[in-house]
Amino acid sequence: MFGIGMPELVVVLVIIMIVFGAGKLPQIGEGIGKGIRNFKKAVSSDSDDSEDSHKTEHIEDKKDKDE
16 A cells, blocks of 8 residues: 555554644544545546447447448
8 A cells, every 4th residue: 555554654643643633533534535435426427427428429420320
């Protein structure tokens, strides 16, 4: 995972707790989770749109050849 081991993760979490405090951690986690969820949704909808447009182009090409 990007060359980050358990000791590095612990150090990062300790630094985050010092900077933001333990009370803010749930809010930060919730914000990060929503961001990741929105990103995944946007990426999946973009790939669906590109597949749909590819199918539409293929159908239009077939119609042009038939005429």
